[in-house]
Amino acid sequence: xxxxxxxxxxxxxxxxxxxxxxxxxxxxxxxxxxxxxxxxxxxxxxxxxxxxxxxxxxxxxxxxxxxxxxxxxxxxxxxxxxxxxxxxxxxxxxxxxxxxxxxxxxxxxxxxxxxxxxxxxxxxxxxxxxxxxxxxxxxxxxxxxxxxxxxxxxxxxxxxxxxxxxxxxxxxxxxxxxxxxxxxxxxxxxxxxxxxxxxxxxxxxxxxxxxxxxxxxxxxxxxxxxxxxxxxxxxxxxxxxxxxxxxxxxxxxxxxxxxxxxxxxxxxxxxxxxxxxxxxxxxxxxxxxxxxxxxxxxxxxxxxxxxxxxxxxxxxxxxxxxxxxxxxxxx
Amino acid sequence: xxxxxxxxxxxxxxxxxxxxxxxxxxxxxxxxxxxxxxxxxxxxxxxxxxxxxxxxxxxxxxxxxxxxxxxxxxxxxxxxxxxxxxxxxxxxxxxxxxxxxxxxxxxxxxxxxxxxxxxxxxxxxxxxxxxxxxxxxxxxxxxxxxxxxxxxxxxxxxxxxxxxxxxxxxxxxxxxxxxxxxxxxxxxxxxxxxxxxxxxxxxxxxxxxxxxxxxxxxxxxxxxxxxxxxxxxxxxxxxxxxxxxxxxxxxxxxxxxxxxxxxxxxxxxxxxxxxxxxxxxxxxxxxxxxxxxxxxxxxxxxxxxxxxxxxxxxxxxxxxxxxxxxxxxxx
Numbered sequence: 001x002x003x004x005x006x007x008x009x010x011x012x013x014x015x016x017x018x019x020x021x022x023x024x025x026x027x028x029x030x031x032x033x034x035x036x037x038x039x040x041x042x043x044x045x046x047x048x049x050x051x052x053x054x055x056x057x058x059x060x061x062x063x064x065x066x067x068x069x070x071x072x073x074x075x076x077x078x079x080x081x082x083x084x085x086x087x088x089x090x091x092x093x094x095x096x097x098x099x100x101x102x103x104x105x106x107x108x109x110x111x112x113x114x115x116x117x118x119x120x121x122x123x124x125x126x127x128x129x130x131x132x133x134x135x136x137x138x139x140x141x142x143x144x145x146x147x148x149x150x151x152x153x154x155x156x157x158x159x160x161x162x163x164x165x166x167x168x169x170x171x172x173x174x175x176x177x178x179x180x181x182x183x184x185x186x187x188x189x190x191x192x193x194x195x196x197x198x199x200x201x202x203x204x205x206x207x208x209x210x211x212x213x214x215x216x217x218x219x220x221x222x223x224x225x226x227x228x229x230x231x232x233x234x235x236x237x238x239x240x241x242x243x244x245x246x247x248x249x250x251x252x253x254x255x256x257x258x259x260x261x262x263x264x265x266x267x268x269x270x271x272x273x274x275x276x277x278x279x280x281x282x283x284x285x286x287x288x289x290x291x292x293x294x295x296x297x298x299x300x301x302x303x304x305x306x307x308x309x310x311x312x313x314x315x316x317x318x319x320x321x322x323x324x325x326x327x328x329x330x331x
Numbered sequence: 332x333x334x335x336x337x338x339x340x341x342x343x344x345x346x347x348x349x350x351x352x353x354x355x356x357x358x359x360x361x362x363x364x365x366x367x368x369x370x371x372x373x374x375x376x377x378x379x380x381x382x383x384x385x386x387x388x389x390x391x392x393x394x395x396x397x398x399x400x401x402x403x404x405x406x407x408x409x410x411x412x413x414x415x416x417x418x419x420x421x422x423x424x425x426x427x428x429x430x431x432x433x434x435x436x437x438x439x440x441x442x443x444x445x446x447x448x449x450x451x452x453x454x455x456x457x458x459x460x461x462x463x464x465x466x467x468x469x470x471x472x473x474x475x476x477x478x479x480x481x482x483x484x485x486x487x488x489x490x491x492x493x494x495x496x497x498x499x500x501x502x503x504x505x506x507x508x509x510x511x512x513x514x515x516x517x518x519x520x521x522x523x524x525x526x527x528x529x530x531x532x533x534x535x536x537x538x539x540x541x542x543x544x545x546x547x548x549x550x551x552x553x554x555x556x557x558x559x560x561x562x563x564x565x566x567x568x569x570x571x572x573x574x575x576x577x578x579x580x581x582x583x584x585x586x587x588x589x590x591x592x593x594x595x596x597x598x599x600x601x602x603x604x605x606x607x608x609x610x611x612x613x614x615x616x617x618x619x620x621x622x623x624x625x626x627x628x629x630x631x632x633x634x635x636x637x638x639x640x641x642x643x644x645x646x647x648x649x650x651x652x653x654x655x656x657x658x659x660x661x662x
Contacts, residue, residue, distance in 0.1 A: 101535075140550055141534040201533060203472040204432075206542045206586030215533060219471055251582045253651060255537030320584060 003307045005279065005330070008287040008299035009035025010266050013070075014131075014167055014188050014239025016104075016258065017060060019043045024063045025317040026244055030262050031064030035287070035299050038070040038239070041096050042105040046074040050086035057091045070294070072096045072131060076108045078119045084126055093294055094129035094165070095119070102135040102144065103213040103257055104243065111137075113151050120155070124162040129294065130155070134166045134174065135214055145214050146173045156181050163293065168193060168241045170214040172224040178235055179228075186293050188239030189229045189285075191268050192259045192322055197222050208250040209320040212243065213257045229285060230278045237289035240265045244319035261322040264312055267330040268323065270305055305330050334638045336610065336661070339618040339630035340366025341597050344401075345462075345498055345519050345570025347435075347589065348391060350374045355394045356648040357575060361593050362395030366618070366630050369401040369570070372427055373436040377405040381417035388422045401625070403427045403462060407439045409450045415457055424625055425460035425496070426450070433466040433475065434544040434588055435574065442468075444482050451486070455493040460625065461486070465497045465505065466545055476545050477504040487512050494624065499524060499572045501545040503555040509566055510559075517624050519570030520560045520616075522599050523590045523653055528553050539581040540651040543574065544588045560616055561609045568620035571596045575650035592653040595643055598661040599654065601636055636661050 012034045017026045030037050039060060041047030047056050053071045060069050071091040076098075079087075087095075097116075100109035110116055123130050134152060135144035152166055166187040169175055178187045196216035201207055216222065228236045242265065243258030250256060261268075266286065273282040291298045310331045312323050343365045348357045361368050370391060372378030378387050384402045391400050402422040407429075410418075418426075428447075431440035441447055454461050465483060466475035483497055493515065500506055500518040509518045527547035532538055547553065559567045573596065574589025581587060592599075597617065604613040622629045641662045643654050 140528070141530050142549070197471070198533075199472050202529075202542060202546060205583075205588065206537075206539050206581075207584065208537050208539070208586065209584055211533060211537045218473070250537075251584065252536075253538065253540055253582065255539065257536065 001307075002274070002279070005270060005305045006302050007283050007305065009301050009303050010238065010286045011036040011290045011299065012240045012242070012262070012265070013038045013165070013237060013290040013294070014040065014190075014241050015262060016040045016042070016241070016243040018244065019059075022244070022317070023059060026262070027060045027063035027067065029317060030242075031067040033262055033266060034067065035301060035303075036068035036070065038072060038094065041072045041074040042098065042103075044105055046076060046105070046108060047072070048074045048076055050083060050090050053087050053092045054090040070094075074098070074108070075116055075119065075130075076110060078116055079122070081122050081126070084119070084122050084128065088126060088128060092128070094131040095123055096131045096133070098133045099135060099137050099148070101137050102133060106133070113155075117158070120159060120162065124159045127163070129163045129165060131165045131167055141215060142217055145169075145171045149173060149177045152177060152185070153181070156185050165293070167239060168214060169225060169228070171217055171221045175224045175228045179233070183235065186235045186237065187228070188241070189225055189236055190239065190241040190259070191261050191265045192216060192241075193222065193225050194229055194272055195222070195268065208255045209322070209324060210259060211250075211255060211257055212241070212259045226272075226276070230273065230276050230281065232281045232284065234284070234289045234292065236285070237293065238269070238286045239290070244317065246318050247315060247320060250320060259322050260316070260319040263316050263321050264323055264328060266305070267328045270330040271328065332638075333605070333610070336601060336636045337633050338614050338636065340632050340634050341569065341617045342367040342621045342630065343571045343573070343593070343596070344369045344496070344568060344621040344625070345371065345521075345572050346593060347371045347373070347572070347574040349575065350390075353575070353648070354390055357593070358391045358394035358398065360648060361573075362398040364593055364597060365398065366632060367399035367401065369403060369425065372403045372405040373429065373434075375436055377407060377436070377439060378403070379405045379407055381414060381421050384418050384423045385421040401425075405429070405439070406447055406450065406461075407441060409447055410453070412453050412457070415450070415453050415459060419457060419459060423459070425462040426454055427462045427464070429464045430466060430468050430479070432468050433464060437464070444486075448489070451490060451493065455490045458494070460494045460496060462496045462498055472546060473548055476500075476502050480504060480508045483508060483516070484512070487516050496624070498570060499545060500556060500559070502548055502552040506555045506559045510564070514566065517566045517568065518559070519572070520556055520567055521570065521572045521590070522592050522596045523547060523572075524553065524556045525560055525603055526553070526599065539586045540653070540655060541590060542581075542586055542588055543572070543590045557603075557607070561604065561607050561612065563612045563615065565615070565620045565623065567616070568624065569600070569617045570621070575648065577649050578646060578651060581651060590653050591647070591650040594647050594652050595654055595659060597636070598659045601661040602659065
């Protein structure tokens with residue numbers, strides 16, 4: 001039986017590191033888990049200028065000096081070509097689009113994506129990536145991602161050279177849509193969408209620690225996401241969407257959306273890939289495919305994981321991690 | 332415009348009054364809202380003997396002397412005919428069946444309903460009602476009610492004279508099933524299943540105050556429940572399933588299921604029936620049909636409601652009521 005596993009350092013192409021004091025802890029913790037992270041820009045205020053990109057990168061590196069950090073900025077308005085070039089120079093590789101009001105700090109989101117087509121044309125020109133939170137506002141919660149796909153299809157047609165990532169895919173239709181589009185359209189997959197369904201949020205008692213956007217959905221949706229992750233298709237790669245919230249924001253009458261998965265993501269991935277007998281595809285999923293898509297060098301350093309049980313703490317850095325209190329097989 | 336509405340005193344054919352100190356408050360509050368309540372037996376310990384039925388009735392009446400109280404007992408084992416007669420004598424009109432583990436205090440539930448068929452045969456003989464929490468354990472949360480219907484159909488065939496209530500119907504399939512069965516098969520409808528969907532629990536932020544079993548489901552399910560309530564079909568009548576939990580049990584990493592609706596149920600019903608232009612059917616839904624089904628006299632006393640806005644308090648008796656903080660039109 002396999003007792004040890006060597007992987008290239010994992011790359012997390014979608015993480016929320018928050019800000020202030022919390023950032024210090026979350027960045028440190030991410031530095032222990034990943035070789036590279038791509039940090040999301042939905043802080044308050046949002047990361048939406050070259051200066052803020054630079055500052056955010058410096059803050060993250062101050063806490064985790066060995067972490068390779070890719071930055072994003074928020075597509076909450078149109079930008080000039082000059083601004084975008086400056087973003088790029090300061091470390092941004094992608095512009096993140098949040099539709100209005102669909103998740104944490106998205107009240108400044110754009111209501112109509114066509115309004116920012118001028119900027120999206122510039123992204124294509126400058127070879128910056130468009131990163132999408134793919135949920136349609138104002139529709140029934142289980143239909144939000146499915147109903148967003150029309151925008152992805154239109155973007156792909158309108159900007160044929162633009163690299164686009166549909167982040168944290170969560171439903172059958174999204175997986176099928178990404179597969180059907182050209183190779184410059186990819187998707188990230190989180191650990192929690194590989195293992196959770198609505199049953200883990202509202203099936204038994206109410207479990208706010210598993211509540212997030214997009215929602216983990218039906219078993220058939222989870223199965224489609226799993227099939228994509230275990231397929232060896234380079235369009236699907238790892239982005240944790242690790243999104244910690246302080247315990248009191250979770251235990252609330254208006255509970256915050258987000259799963260804190262960074263500290264457990266790789267051990268759970270190993271467990272799931274092992275279960276499906278697909279460990280041979282894990283290095284690509286967790287590290288190589290994302291690097292190739294973002295046109296950065298693959299990791300050359302390795303990390304070694306051992307089969308040794310450990311119990312996930314009830315809280316880490318004040319937030320409840322995924323599978324808190326449960327036993328994981330790999331460390 | 333209608334400014335005043337007279338209704339027979341409302342009958343709530345499904346309420347949780349809890350126990351101990353909490354019972355005193357909840358029973359008092361129910362006494363202000365309803366002429367009659369049928370109290371559910373899932374206390375701890377469960378109401379499952381003639382003595383406990385008698386004691387529970389006395390406790391409720393001590394807190395709310397003017398309330399007419401029907402009792403239930405828990406179908407967590409087989410009973411003798413003598414025991415059932417004693418239950419009946421002490422005020423019980425229905426036996427409540429909870430499948431194993433589907434809701435609050437159902438860990439003593441029966442795993443296989445056929446195991447208690449001997450008792451169900453006696454219920455039929457003694458003309459006691461079988462009250463069902465209709466959810467199948469161990470299946471995906473949104474399928475639990477649908478997958479339970481096979482048991483209802485089998486019960487209806489096996490015990491053709493037995494009166495059965497499928498409590499708190501919440502999905503299209505359940506509404507259709509009840510309609511298709513003989514007239515001794517009825518269903519209660521709650522206020523919250525008339526107005527909520529999953530959007531109100533997990534659509535935006537997480538709202539534990541709206542989390543309950545069975546889950547409010549898709550818009551099409553809510554619409555089917557609404558159509559049944561507004562149809563004038565005597566098989567569908569009001570049972571609030573008002574199920575208060577202390578705030579701290581709701582704001583938890585293992586949040587309790589139940590909506591506290593008793594203090595707002597009738598005002599919301601008036602609002603919804605008015606919206607659908609069906610106020611002429613409300614007296615039957617909220618009072619007469621249930622009385623007829625349970626073979627008790629219809630209410631002769633009246634209650635008068637006035638169109639006067641009021642704001643629902645954030646908490647009532649330590650629990651968050653349905654529509655807390657919102658404005659209702661009728662009082």
